[in-house]
Structure formats: C-alpha cells, structure tokens
Amino acid sequence: MTRRRTLFLGLAGGIAGASIAATAVLAQEGLNPVVKARHAQMTLFAFNLGTLGAMAQDKAEYDAEAATAAAGNIVKLSSLAAGPMWAPGTGVGDVEGTRALPAIWENMDDVITKAVALNEAAVAMEAAAGEGLDSLKAAFGPLGAACGECHKSYREPE
Numbered sequence: 346m347t348r349r350r351t352l353f354l355g356l357a358g359g360i361a362g363a364s365i366a367a368t369a370v371l372a373q374e375g376l377n378p379v380v381k382a383r384h385a386q387m388t389l390f391a392f393n394l395g396t397l398g399a400m401a402q403d404k405a406e407y408d409a410e411a412a413t414a415a416a417g418n419i420v421k422l423s424s425l426a427a428g429p430m431w432a433p434g435t436g437v438g439d440v441e442g443t444r445a446l447p448a449i450w451e452n453m454d455d456v457i458t459k460a461v462a463l464n465e466a467a468v469a470m471e472a473a474a475g476e477g478l479d480s481l482k483a484a485f486g487p488l489g490a491a492c493g494e495c496h497k498s499y500r501e502p503e
C-alpha cells in the first residue's frame with residue numbers, strides 16, 4: 346500500500362488545480378498540457394522499452410549496462426506521482442488530441458493497479474536485465490504485457 350500511496354500522491358489533491366491550469370494554457374498552445382504531460386511520460390516509456398525490445402528480439406547487441414539503465418528509467422518513470430497527469434476532464438470527448446478513454450475516471454482503482462503492475466514488472470526487469478540475454482528475454486514479456494493490459498482497457502484504439 347505504501348507504494349500505491351507514493352506513486353499516486355496528489356491524485357486527489359492535484360486534480361482541481363491541474364484542470365484550471367490546463368484550461369488556461371490550452372488557449373495558447375492548442376494541446377491540453379495535461380495530455381501533453383502524459384504523452385511525454387508514455388513517449389519515454391516507449392523509448393526505453395524499445396531499447397530492451399531491440400535486444401530481446403535480437404535486433405540489437407545485448408548490452409547489460411544499457412539494458413539495466415533502460416529498465417531503471419522505466420522504474421523511475423512509473424514511480425512518478427501521476428495524479429495530475431490524469432486530471433478528470435482530459436479524456437476522449439473532453440479535449441482534442443487524446444486517446445485516454447473515459448473509463449479511466451470510472452475505474453481509477455483498476456488503473457492504479459495496472460500502473461503498479463507496470464512498476465513491478467519494471468523492477469523485475471531492472472534486476473534481470475544485467476544477468477544475461479536469456480534473463481532479459483524472460484522479463485521482457487511481462488513488462489510489455491503490463492503496458493498492453495492498460496492500453497487494452499483504457500486507450501482508444503487507433
């Protein structure tokens with residue numbers, strides 16, 4: 346429970362302020378800054394997962410140090426206090442340029458569970474990544490699946 350609390354610190358408190366700030370900046374920049382922020386987090390997830398995926402699929406040479414660093418980045422990124430990045434009123438149908446489904450705000454407990462599952466899979470990858478290519482490959486499936494599990498339920502298909 347401590348981890349859940351730490352990860353999502355600010356989820357309740359940050360919401361109102363984030364929505365108001367979002368509206369103000371929206372007029373200037375076109376894209377809601379809350380949406381921008383979570384896209385940035387997701388982009389960094391994908392970048393680091395890509396490093397690991399290339400090795401797991403034998404498209405890049407195994408590099409224990411680079412793999413451990415990429416996994417560590419996903420651990421850190423999945424440890425951000427994410428509440429303000431999921432402020433209500435920033436989903437599909439509310440603002441432009443998002444694929445975040447309204448179901449997120451109806452099932453926040455489940456969203457948090459899926460986010461914690463990603464953090465745990467990333468911690469497991471960080472431990473495994475430096476132990477050889479087979480070890481990296483074994484940890485890669487669960488890590489990728491943790492991304493996919495959330496997208497399946499909460500991201501609008503393209």
Ligand code: HEC
Nearest residue numbers: 384387390391394443444445456459460463492495499500
């Ligand atoms: C807890 C849920 C959840 C988890 C876990 C999750 N995502 Fe996402 N992801 C989303 C949602 C929701 C969106 C749509 C966000 C939006 O458009 O506002 C998204 C969008 C994305 C995008 C598109 C970003 C853009 O600029 O449009 C990428 C890439 C992505 N995720 C990669 C990943 C990767 C890689 C992982 C795992 C390391 C991951 N995600 C884990 C929920 C999640």
